[in-house]
Amino acid sequence: MRVPLGWLAEFVSELPPLEQLIERLTMAGLEVEDVEAPDERLVTGLVTARILEKKPHPNADRLSLCQVDDGDGPRQVVCGATNMSAGDIVVLARPKTVLPGGLKIKKSKIRGEESGGMLCSATELGVSDDHTGIIVLGSDVEAGLPAAGLLGLDQTVIELGITPNRGDCLSIRGVAREVAALCGCVLTSAFDQARETPTGDSAYAIAIDSPDLCWMYRGVEVAGMEVGPSPAWMASRLAAAGLRPINNVVDVTNYILLEYGQPLHAFDADLLEGSTIGVRAIGESVSFATLDDEDRELVDGDLAIWDSRGPVAIAGVMGGARTAVHDGTTRIFLESALFEPRAVRVTSRRLGLVSDSSYRFERGIDASGVQSALLRAAELIIETAGGKLVGGVAAAGAAPADRAAVVVRTERIRKVLGREVSRDCASAHFGALGGAVEEVGVDVSVVAPSHRHDLVREIDWIEEVARLEGYDSFVPEAPAVPMHAAKLPPLHAFQRDARVRLASEGMSEVVSLSFCSRSLNEHFAGLHDHGTRAVGVRNPLRSDEGEMRRSLLPGLIAAHVTNVHNGVAVTDLFSLGRTFSRGEGKNIFEIDAVAGLLSGARRDRGPGSAGDARFWDAKGVVERLLRLLVGGAQIGWRPTDSHAAFHPRECAEILLGDTVVGVVGRVHPDLADSLGIRGDTCVFEVDSLLLLQYAPPRSALAPVPRYPASSRDVSFLVLHDLLAGTVVAAVESMNEPLIERVAVFDEYVGKGVPEGHRALAFSIVYRSAEGTLTDDDVAELHDRVVERLTTDLGIEVRA
């Protein structure tokens, strides 16, 4: 809400100094977001000028050469805009003027032609963001006048951020009322000026058929006016408040909207058919042309204003093109109404059409101002455009009944705010805000004024106490709570540790938006069940963000690609975050995942042993990550070809017991090609909550061995597809208490190993808790184990 201070001063006597006003408003919840002081360099440098002649620039296609008269005789100006023609009144920045952007106007030659200034656009002057060309003022404006005033640039304007609960401050009078209450100033007589209600009948009848959507409707007829430009004082205030002057009738409706916060609409009465104004909801959908010449579809339930032929306005949102005021209008019907806020909002949101009217209706307007704003508007139209009132006020509906009194308990004030505020003090504040106050014992009973829709409950009034006392006046005090330890849920503890661990692996954390394209979601199904679908976003910002990610991997890969593109050599990355899918009905699944990506030469194998990332690099990272919760021996690795994003022969599901808690492997080569990443890229993704859920509980402490162990090695020739893990599992399944550990220590393929086979070497550690095993004991046991393995698995010992 832009508030020109000159306008505000019309209603408040003795405004406090600017700094103080800003401080007071901000500290009372009406945040001053910006202050625009008049720019002296513009005030003196801008003049109105008439275009005498316009012709093309001889040396530049896009420029034109204008002869203009700025009151001091003709001068030539080069201009890049095309929206003006001879006879137009435009705004000339004379040489030495400095524009808001810092551009200093100089007398110069542009492509060989003399230019004695610049014709300004609204954007260049910071008046609005209208890019369509230079400003063209009404043709009755004289040349040679100071232009800053006409554009509202000679006034100090404060911009207030009005919160949605304070619709009453979306007007100059509303702000004046608030300033008076906050600063203890007096409202001027202009604020309360009473207007006589015209007598007589109106030629128009109002029929409200949807009384739940329109509570009150008033209208007057004004005839015999002449549409033309608004007087400078009005145009200037409108411009300062951020509205572009159009003509004296429309401008008055806007002026009153800003002054009272009451939206008005002027119909060209000669274009209205019949003499009954209907207010009723649309039944069947209908296309309706609004006065901005857009066709909009109104649907069942939208409230409209009707004449005998059809809808003429979308109630509270925008008028129609058919009955719009135009240059030749001489008779108008002026509307002022009170529409139901939510209905206005529903229609305005659906149409994507937020107007100054709908914005105010949504936030609630003052019923007591409906008629006075209407009469003030009629008065101003007659003053600026001539004509006279015809008949009296056409009326239907009435202002809603006064609100019920609310009792505000002083004890409750103390409980909420933490300090005593006396009854009299509270009463005084409520009175200053326009409440009707009555003392009830130690408490206060108060009825809210008609403009404050936000004061309904006791707590609403307590907030007003805090606001007017000033938040600074409440001294901070430590709450008295029993000592207790804050809890860090296991998931968060794991995530913290995981970050530290993965970073110490040399990986960097990335955070990606949770959105994903459909095609990437199809490739990267993540850890969600195969039966689930992706979660679609109905209103994405970008077309490739139409779904919620099923996996963290697309984000990791995108980050990797970005970095490779930037020339960062090796980028091992990890990420923690949610992934999403949906099952039947409204069933949504969210997984707290942790994922990683390894690509490019490994640096951690010492000199001379660098090599590409391999499956086992990623597996190692996963093992060390999971070691936060489970021992390596407790993790299962099951080969799988059922994950589309992974190489079908270099992918494993990560198991805790029978539960798949994650997946690790090399990115599918086809996908790697299409994503533009190296073929050696390995990734993993783990479900943190499953991990926490299935991590075995900590087992009891095992005694530290007292007797020495003996280790024996054996090498088997196995078919290529037999997994080392199968051999290890077979040893473990023997449940031989003297076997402490079995581990693979070598894999060999090549000379001496038959085609289709590989040699796997295992080391088995034997130990007894009872005493030292003799060589004979160990030899006998080892032979038995090897024998069992060869028979059970059909493998042979390699000599």
Next chain:
Amino acid sequence: MADTIQQQLDAIEQDALAQVEQAGDAALLEAVRVRFLGKKGELTAILRGFGALSADERPAAGKRVNATKQRVHDAIARREASVAEAVRAARLSGHQLDVTLPSFGSPAGHIHPLAAMTREICDTLGALGFSIADGPEIEDDYHNFEALNIPPEHPARDMQDTFFIEDGLLLRTHTSPVQIRVMQEVQPPLMIIAPGAVYRIDDDNTHSPMFHQVEGLMVDEGINFAHLKYVLTTFLRETFGPDSPVRFRPSYFPFTEPSAEVDIGCVICGGKGRSETGNCRVCKGTGWLEILGAGMVDPAVFEHVGYDSERYSGFAFGVGVERIAMLKYGISDIRLFFANDQRFLEQF
């Protein structure tokens, strides 16, 4: 006879001493020792030749053998010492190691600044007694809006432009719905914080469609506005320094009343509002920076979760993680957090 033995002894001694000199390491010296002094050694063998000596010749001959043995033994010992010294010297010789060559293994990676910032915020509030709580990122209208006193078609919905998914579900626009979920489960007293990702339709250099919040809630009997001011002032001074100016000014959130916007003194211009080139760009000349929103929990919210608002009161607050990180680290474009450029990340 004795002369012959003497000649033999002299020859063996000469040979032994020569071999001691040649032995370059401990193992060779040991071989020399065994050859000459061992049980089957040459000097032991010579004693066997004593049978040919007369009884009065033997003691003198024995002395001479022992003296020879002693000299060989001493020579070996000296040689051992010098060999050991040479070995030690060799171990310590060689070039100065280039300690500036790069290390083996991976250089440490980096934790994302948003994760680090979230952790710092949660740690500070945790130390004040707030426990972490979680909730879904895909929410229903009830938890995200209605239970927070934002009924359908309320203009306050404009403050949070929402991403919708099918079936009336939406991406949570704040982590406040976690408040509702916790209060539906647990009775006061309550001190919780809810960190996490939130979503709003907004995209420029200070707004990202996904960003992160930490929402806090404290409910008990007798909690009041002065407590809110104390906890948040403490939190902000722990985060921005003990001398940070903090101010509370009225604002509006549907789920709190009274509501406050909390500002800290501008960290860029030191609260002066002006820089060398004019108004401070970061605080727009006000000297203050909006840092979080807060307020006393609105009784309507308590009603939704079945708390008795006459008995219990509380306050809630919401912190923007990106906002604090941007101010603390001097980051001017929020999109840097999500661009994941290693050259940015490695600075944390």
